[in-house]
Amino acid sequence: MSGDDQEILTAIIETLGAVTQNKVPVTASTVLRQDLNLDSLAEMDLLMALEDKFDVSISINHLPEIETVGDLAAMIAKMKEG
Amino acid sequence: MGLFDKFAPLLKEYEQVTAAGHNPFKVNVGKVVSPTEAVVNGRPTIMAGTNNYLGLTFDPTCIDAAVDALRREGTGTTGSRVANGSYEEHRRLEQELADFFGRRSAMVFSTGHHANLGILSTLAGPHDHLVIDADSHASIYDGCKLSSAQVTRFRHNNPEDLDKRLARLARQPGEKIVVVEGIYSMLGDRAPLKEIVEVAKRHGAYVVVDEAHSLGVLGRHGRGLAEEAEVEDQVDFIVGTFSKSLGAVGGFIVSNHPEFDVLRVACRTYKFTASLPPSVMASVSAALGVLRKKPELRLRLKANSTLLYDGMRRLGYQVGPEVSPVVAVHLPNLEVAVRFWNMLLESGIYVNLAPSHATPNGVSLLRCSVCAAHSREQLERILDVFQAIGTELGLLEEPRLAVAQ
Numbered sequence: 001m002s003g004d005d006q007e008i009l010t011a012i013i014e015t016l017g018a019v020t021q022n023k024v025p026v027t028a029s030t031v032l033r034q035d036l037n038l039d040s041l042a043e044m045d046l047l048m049a050l051e052d053k054f055d056v057s058i059s060i061n062h063l064p065e066i067e068t069v070g071d072l073a074a075m076i077a078k079m080k081e082g
Numbered sequence: 083m084g085l086f087d088k089f090a091p092l093l094k095e096y097e098q099v100t101a102a103g104h105n106p107f108k109v110n111v112g113k114v115v116s117p118t119e120a121v122v123n124g125r126p127t128i129m130a131g132t133n134n135y136l137g138l139t140f141d142p143t144c145i146d147a148a149v150d151a152l153r154r155e156g157t158g159t160t161g162s163r164v165a166n167g168s169y170e171e172h173r174r175l176e177q178e179l180a181d182f183f184g185r186r187s188a189m190v191f192s193t194g195h196h197a198n199l200g201i202l203s204t205l206a207g208p209h210d211h212l213v214i215d216a217d218s219h220a221s222i223y224d225g226c227k228l229s230s231a232q233v234t235r236f237r238h239n240n241p242e243d244l245d246k247r248l249a250r251l252a253r254q255p256g257e258k259i260v261v262v263e264g265i266y267s268m269l270g271d272r273a274p275l276k277e278i279v280e281v282a283k284r285h286g287a288y289v290v291v292d293e294a295h296s297l298g299v300l301g302r303h304g305r306g307l308a309e310e311a312e313v314e315d316q317v318d319f320i321v322g323t324f325s326k327s328l329g330a331v332g333g334f335i336v337s338n339h340p341e342f343d344v345l346r347v348a349c350r351t352y353k354f355t356a357s358l359p360p361s362v363m364a365s366v367s368a369a370l371g372v373l374r375k376k377p378e379l380r381l382r383l384k385a386n387s388t389l390l391y392d393g394m395r396r397l398g399y400q401v402g403p404e405v406s407p408v409v410a411v412h413l414p415n416l417e418v419a420v421r422f423w424n425m426l427l428e429s430g431i432y433v434n435l436a437p438s439h440a441t442p443n444g445v446s447l448l449r450c451s452v453c454a455a456h457s458r459e460q461l462e463r464i465l466d467v468f469q470a471i472g473t474e475l476g477l478l479e480e481p482r483l484a485v486a487q
Contacts, residue, residue: 039091039439041439041444044216044235045216048216048235048237051234051247051250052246055250056250057232057234057247057250057251057254059211059232059233059234060226060233060234060235061232061233
């Protein structure tokens with residue numbers, strides 16, 4: 001994992017901390033729906049917050065491909081390159 | 083893993099909602115008495131959760147027109163217009179809608195949901211972008227899901243946020259289509275349409291406005307928010323429904339786009355479903371006539387909405403951000419909302435229970451919809467009952483006496 005990727009991951013974990021009130025430890029392998037109990041609306045709101053954080057545009061059509069926090073980080077890294 | 087395991091969280095919430103008494107999603111309406119009254123569970127009930135804004139469901143002109151068409155043309159079209167042809171009522175209703183909105187073309191769909199599914203999934207191709215308000219109705223989300231386009235949400239009613247997101251998308255190819263609603267169905271708030279249209283046009287985006295809850299409600303002629311905000315000439319497509327202020331069922335799209343008609347052969351929710359029965363279209367036609375001829379209905383609706391909205395506020399309830407025929411009473415949590423809803427029904431008042439997963443910011447609402455045909459007595463009765471239950475449940479700080487004064 002590159003420094004940039006680590007930075008993205010840390011930022012996502014930070015954002016998720018606010019959503020979950022830090023009740024659940026979050027790592028790259030945390031599954032958004034299952035482990036954090038995020039419903040589709042919460043997932044979309046998370047995506048929106050991350051779009052702003054990283055100044056990227058991520059279509060909500062990508063959500064079905066995103067299972068873990070790591071998937072989300074990889075998606076953002078790709079968008080930032082992109 | 084069983085087929086139905088994925089529904090476990092939904093089932094849990096459903097059980098929580100239904101365990102407290104009556105099932106809010108399966109209310110048995112025994113007899114419909116008028117636009118504002120029914121018999122529910124054997125009890126005369128004031129209906130204040132039906133979106134029947136102008137109260138035209140029992141309008142004699144509409145009923146006569148429907149009965150006449152039913153006798154003349156039968157019970158149904160038994161297929162789509164592409165296969166079974168267009169009846170006189172299809173053509174007439176489309177012409178009347180186009181005239182009413184002052185647009186070149188209109189297309190009628192079998193439901194409002196179909197109209198949204200149809201336009202969003204058909205207009206936006208794989209490289210295009212649908213940019214939707216985050217609080218959009220399910221039919222807009224479904225239309226996005228059915229389309230192959232890229233979908234971006236912007237923060238609810240926030241033109242600056244839309245601006246920011248469209249600026250980001252400027253780097254990507256494809257057309258941009260901004261989608262908003264006239265009145266949002268859960269909280270009853272209007273889109274800041276003038277500002278949204280300004281932002282959208284500055285970025286070269288198309289604008290779609292869903293006037294489902296604002297047709298017949300807003301604008302000097304009842305054409306909706308685009309008329310009220312004086313931006314009709316900049317709104318590319320207006321979507322609407324016949325199932326609210328027009329008292330029937332069905333949906334429509336109007337536009338000035340010269341190539342609009344090609345959607346009739348491109349749009350799957352138009353091509354592959356049975357068209358509306360002649361009787362429904364005849365009643366909608368008649369209802370549109372009533373809407374045009376009786377602006378006083380809109381004024382009465384406004385007065386009734388103000389009475390209920392102000393009354394709820396005076397009682398101490400938190401309601402939506404502005405006066406609207408949708409009066410959304412905020413409750414602290416789902417459990418209290420369910421209990422309150424049951425007590426209302428037991429007192430002969432029907433409103434909608436909107437559980438947190440169906441509302442913006444996960445708030446539990448008792449969603450009242452006001453009708454032009456509600457009498458002052460009915461609205462005051464609703465307020466009295468809200469006061470009594472709110473006091474009993476400890477939701478109101480102190481009983482207030484000024485409700486009807």
